[in-house]
Amino acid sequence: MKRLLSLVILVACGSSAEPPARSPQQRTDDSARAVEALRASKFPVAVKEATAALATDPRNAGAAAVRAIATYQLATHDLVMQLSEVIDAAEDLEYFDHAGGRLAWQHWLDKLAGIDRDLAVVAADPTFSLELCLACWSFDWNRNGRVDERDGRMLELEYDGKGDEIPEGDPRRRPTFRFDVGDADWARAMISFQRAFGELVLAYRWSELDKVFGMKEPKVTIKLDDKARVQRARELVLAGLGYADRCRAAYLAETDDDREWVPNPKQQNHPIPLAVDAKLYETWAGVTGDVRRMLASEEGVSLKEVANLIDDDLGALAPDAFVDFGAMLSSPKDFAVDFSRVPNKPDPAAIEGLAKELLGNGYKKAMKPSPLVGRLRAMKQDLVRGEDTFERKLRYLFWLN
Numbered sequence: 001m002k003r004l005l006s007l008v009i010l011v012a013c014g015s016s017a018e019p020p021a022r023s024p025q026q027r028t029d030d031s032a033r034a035v036e037a038l039r040a041s042k043f044p045v046a047v048k049e050a051t052a053a054l055a056t057d058p059r060n061a062g063a064a065a066v067r068a069i070a071t072y073q074l075a076t077h078d079l080v081m082q083l084s085e086v087i088d089a090a091e092d093l094e095y096f097d098h099a100g101g102r103l104a105w106q107h108w109l110d111k112l113a114g115i116d117r118d119l120a121v122v123a124a125d126p127t128f129s130l131e132l133c134l135a136c137w138s139f140d141w142n143r144n145g146r147v148d149e150r151d152g153r154m155l156e157l158e159y160d161g162k163g164d165e166i167p168e169g170d171p172r173r174r175p176t177f178r179f180d181v182g183d184a185d186w187a188r189a190m191i192s193f194q195r196a197f198g199e200l201v202l203a204y205r206w207s208e209l210d211k212v213f214g215m216k217e218p219k220v221t222i223k224l225d226d227k228a229r230v231q232r233a234r235e236l237v238l239a240g241l242g243y244a245d246r247c248r249a250a251y252l253a254e255t256d257d258d259r260e261w262v263p264n265p266k267q268q269n270h271p272i273p274l275a276v277d278a279k280l281y282e283t284w285a286g287v288t289g290d291v292r293r294m295l296a297s298e299e300g301v302s303l304k305e306v307a308n309l310i311d312d313d314l315g316a317l318a319p320d321a322f323v324d325f326g327a328m329l330s331s332p333k334d335f336a337v338d339f340s341r342v343p344n345k346p347d348p349a350a351i352e353g354l355a356k357e358l359l360g361n362g363y364k365k366a367m368k369p370s371p372l373v374g375r376l377r378a379m380k381q382d383l384v385r386g387e388d389t390f391e392r393k394l395r396y397l398f399w400l401n
Helices: 002-012 024-039 043-056 061-088 098-123 181-203 209-213 227-253 278-295 303-310 312-317 325-330 348-362 372-382 387-400
Strands: 129-132 177-180 219-224 335-338
Touching (some): 024 043, 024 061, 024 129, 061 098, 061 129, 181 227, 209 219, 227 278, 227 325, 303 372, 335 348
8 A cells, every 4th residue: 555655646746757867977977888889889789878878868968979870870881781782683783672772761761860869969968078089990891791901991081181191000090089069960960961862762763764774765754752752851951951050150159179070260179181261161151041042942053154163165065054953842843864865976955955854843044043153163263272172172061061
């Protein structure tokens, strides 16, 4: 009777209430085993230990970060393995197990959704920090059944800020980063963009490509299978842009300078040997605004400007038209490609016809041009160390976004 009375009192007092908040030190202690497993590249163990810590304290940012990182590594590795098996099982590239491939993509998307929930926990804790050497992981990256020399170099930094190769064995090849709360929003942006890509993959029926691989028909029509997925992709891109803005603001507000994953213009302690300046941050902010306006169909990307940025001769062939990404995502449709119309020699009219087929309702003859291409051109012209430096900074810019 006393035990029953105690149970009634517990229920009446709210025994289902959330457990009391734990101090940052208590959370660190709870996730210590998970962090240790992650650093040792024992990813399944890291997920298990982090899940146990989160069961005790759902707001444990350290455990949430470990589970997000380890789950991402495992899920992405599984996706690559499963897609490789689908391709290997194809018979002379004439038939693909599309059901198996779609299942692999969906499994990956489900994992990414859970990772984003964990990253939301990390982003909500301003005291979060995690020291981690990614290049120190011992893992079979090339999937040959053993951890070999190539695997050991997979995540190493090979070049310094001047473009010179870092010597073998130099500690700079394997830096330890100190991740903080701004990096959580950077990761949420990355995950959102990858989820958007996955939704677009599953939105269409790609079985028509078998005709091309089998050389059966030159024209293929990729059918829209699920319009809702395209709309989700658009929402995920917008969410990713929001996280990119948040992490940029967090980076600019930082006053420390300790092994930064992404430094602000005032920080000098960053293992990745490519400094950023105020102009790159301005370009970063401009790009997120450009993409938002493109998704709203307020601006379009000039095909001729893009072609000219790549090569002047290519620019002469490109049609004077625009890509309306907003229309392609808000009103998605089937799209077709007729490979028999690919010209044997440069032909602007034929190239325009192919662009119209491929882009569908995203092909527009007149739109307000997006400043995006102009921003990239200005960045290229401002650099004085040549094309290689531009390409590296361009990769950095898109890595930031």
